[in-house]
Amino acid sequence: MVIGNDSLGYPILVCESAESPLRSFVRVHGARCILLADAQSAVLARARVLAARLPRCLGVLPFTLGEPRKRLATIERIVDALLAAGADRSTLVIGVGGGVANDTFGLAAALFMRGVPYAHVATSLLAMVDASIGGKVGVDTPAGKNLVGRFSDPVAVFADLLALRTLPFRELRAGLAEAVKHAILAGGEHFEALELLAAHRFERWPWAEIVARSLAIKAAIVRADREEHGLRATLNLGHTFAHGFERASRYRIAHGAAVTLGLRAAGLLALRSGRFSRDAHLRVLALLALLGMPLATRVPADAAFAAMRGDKKRREGSLRFVLPDAIGLVRTDVRVPDARVRVVLRAMEALPGESER
Numbered sequence: 001m002v003i004g005n006d007s008l009g010y011p012i013l014v015c016e017s018a019e020s021p022l023r024s025f026v027r028v029h030g031a032r033c034i035l036l037a038d039a040q041s042a043v044l045a046r047a048r049v050l051a052a053r054l055p056r057c058l059g060v061l062p063f064t065l066g067e068p069r070k071r072l073a074t075i076e077r078i079v080d081a082l083l084a085a086g087a088d089r090s091t092l093v094i095g096v097g098g099g100v101a102n103d104t105f106g107l108a109a110a111l112f113m114r115g116v117p118y119a120h121v122a123t124s125l126l127a128m129v130d131a132s133i134g135g136k137v138g139v140d141t142p143a144g145k146n147l148v149g150r151f152s153d154p155v156a157v158f159a160d161l162l163a164l165r166t167l168p169f170r171e172l173r174a175g176l177a178e179a180v181k182h183a184i185l186a187g188g189e190h191f192e193a194l195e196l197l198a199a200h201r202f203e204r205w206p207w208a209e210i211v212a213r214s215l216a217i218k219a220a221i222v223r224a225d226r227e228e229h230g231l232r233a234t235l236n237l238g239h240t241f242a243h244g245f246e247r248a249s250r251y252r253i254a255h256g257a258a259v260t261l262g263l264r265a266a267g268l269l270a271l272r273s274g275r276f277s278r279d280a281h282l283r284v285l286a287l288l289a290l291l292g293m294p295l296a297t298r299v300p301a302d303a304a305f306a307a308m309r310g311d312k313k314r315r316e317g318s319l320r321f322v323l324p325d326a327i328g329l330v331r332t333d334v335r336v337p338d339a340r341v342r343v344v345l346r347a348m349e350a351l352p353g354e355s356e357r
């Protein structure tokens with residue numbers, strides 16, 4: 001089964017297996033192609049299976065990735081390897097991997113010979129519903145995340161559902177956290193769809209439908225505001241808190257867990273600000289709990305607050321947040337007094353002996 005979305009002007013295909021849709025795309029595209037793959041063993045094996053069936057393929061180049069390698073030095077290595085493998089300005093570059101692969105390979109392709117066409121095969125849930133949608137590519141510098149990059153649309157995106165079988169649970173949860181975020185943004189049947197599935201085993205979930213639904217929400221927001229002048233910022237729901245928890249824990253808390261904590265904290269803050277109903281807040285909480293997501297953290301409130309103050313979203317004094325007014329209605333740039341933020345952070349603290357899971 002393949003579910004297509006072309007709302008951003010290029011095909012985004014959700015496939016049980018990317019093999020034959022990718023082959024058809026490469027055949028129609030006509031040019032030679034080359035694969036860049038995350039060297040993680042399952043991802044690399046998947047890339048080799050895909051490459052074996054592609055016409056005019058120059059081969060698979062593996063790169064050890066992970067967030068610490070999302071750097072300009074990796075871009076240079078990729079460019080050297082592309083040249084050595086015989087790629088030129090007409091070669092279609094196909095990246096295979098998660099969000100780090102998308103951002104790094106996508107930037108390398110955007111810079112190689114001033115830009116060659118790039119397609120991404122997403123193998124993590126987070127890349128399927130979030131990172132590979134919207135044309136942001138970039139790398140980190142010692143000063144912070146994604147500080148070097150650009151908007152550069154791919155020519156196609158393939159969500160390869162078969163790859164999810166090897167994805168560790170922790171990584172699945174990271175993608176789920178962003179999918180819940182999208183469901184809060186869109187509301188209605190999108191939120192209900194996750195509520196209906198939440199109590200069931202992940203193996204039984206209709207992933208094609210869930211991924212297609214979630215990426216469509218992001219695609220619609222990106223389409224309305226490609227370069228993030230307003231609406232696209234709603235995608236940061238929960239993220240001011242999440243970045244605070246990540247930073248204060250020295251990144252011991254993974255992004256997905258931090259986003260889950262951030263969604264609960266944003267709901268609490270909206271509730272305490274009189275913007276969000278208790279019923280809506282409890283609905284979100286129940287969904288997160290059913291999905292087995294963490295709801296409290298061992299990060300002390302003071303440490304989280306200090307880390308949030310360092311966040312770039314702080315301007316002119318008080319912190320600004322993306323907050324829900326309802327499930328399906330989210331506002332950006334909401335100023336909140338520091339004292340209220342601190343109260344929420346204290347409510348997020350785990351009880352003695354309790355862990356984040």
Ligand SMILES: NC(=O)c1ccc[n+]([C@@H]2O[C@H](COP(=O)([O-])OP(=O)(O)OC[C@H]3O[C@@H](n4cnc5c(N)ncnc54)[C@H](O)[C@@H]3O)[C@@H](O)[C@H]2O)c1
Nearest residue numbers: 040042098099100101123124126127130131136163166167
């Ligand atoms: N460009 C954007 O708009 C955007 C949006 C959100 C996030 N991001 C970026 O995405 C990155 C996070 O993405 P991610 O969570 O996919 O990280 P990731 O690419 O590092 O993947 C997570 C881990 O899963 C492994 N993996 C991936 N697919 C696998 C599979 N099928 N089987 C087994 N292991 C697999 C990877 O090797 C890695 O260890 C961050 O750098 C973030 O900044 C970008």
Ligand SMILES: [Zn+2]
Nearest residue numbers: 178239255259
């Ligand atoms: Zn995120």
